Amino acid sequence: xxxxxxxxxxxxxxxxxxxxxxxxxxxxxxxxxxxxxxxxxxxxxxxxxxxxxxxxxxxxxxxxxxxxxxxxxxxxxxxxxxxxxxxxxxxxxxxxxxxxxxxxxxxxxxxxxxxxxxxxxxxxxxxxxxx
Ligand SMILES: [Zn+2]
Numbered sequence: 001x002x003x004x005x006x007x008x009x010x011x012x013x014x015x016x017x018x019x020x021x022x023x024x025x026x027x028x029x030x031x032x033x034x035x036x037x038x039x040x041x042x043x044x045x046x047x048x049x050x051x052x053x054x055x056x057x058x059x060x061x062x063x064x065x066x067x068x069x070x071x072x073x074x075x076x077x078x079x080x081x082x083x084x085x086x087x088x089x090x091x092x093x094x095x096x097x098x099x100x101x102x103x104x105x106x107x108x109x110x111x112x113x114x115x116x117x118x119x120x121x122x123x124x125x126x127x128x129x130x131x
Pocket of ligand 1 (some may be wrong): 039064
């Protein structure tokens, strides 16, 4: 997502007006992802390290979603549960990678619901046992 400079300035201005100067810069930094790069899927801050200028190496990683993207010059390594790719990436590979991340997120949510409902029914059983 790229936001043009005029729009960024307008956003910052609005944030300052609504939240005050110091908070506005924090929020703005989060928003444009300058300070902390964000995960496109879950919105949490990702691990990011780049020495692209020096060695062509770069890594981005979201521990929340469980994906990793490493760049070695012209080759990229994309890793997430159920997906592995190493080589030159193009639009459709990225798309497949993103889709797998989304699918994993849905699966994780489903497992969490399952886990919580299991926990709840166990608790109920325990309570009933006490009666
Ligand atoms: Zn994520």
